[in-house]
Amino acid sequence: MKGDRVEIVIDAGGGTRTYDIEATRAGRRVETTHGRGIVEVAEVTRGGTAVRTARFMAGRVLALVEHPAPRPADADDAPVLPLRASA
Secondary structure, eight states, X not given: OTTOEEEEEEEOSSSEEEEEEEOOSXXXXXXXXXXXXXXXXXXXXXXXXXXXXXXXXXXXXXXXXXXXXXXXXXXXXXOOOOOOOOO
């Protein structure tokens, strides 16, 4: 969904580098896959075509953080109530 974002932090030898991959248009999403020592993050269209792809060596990835876009509450969502302290 537009606004979804994945932040990747890698070890760059003497320090770290941070990369952001974001779904930039409506209908696009960000997919993360890993296998055979490679982490791949791609912005994908509704039809499944990769628009933008980033590949990293899995051994160098320090953190991979997914930031979902804020979604409006549905009509049937229950309100969040504060916890009551038990005596």
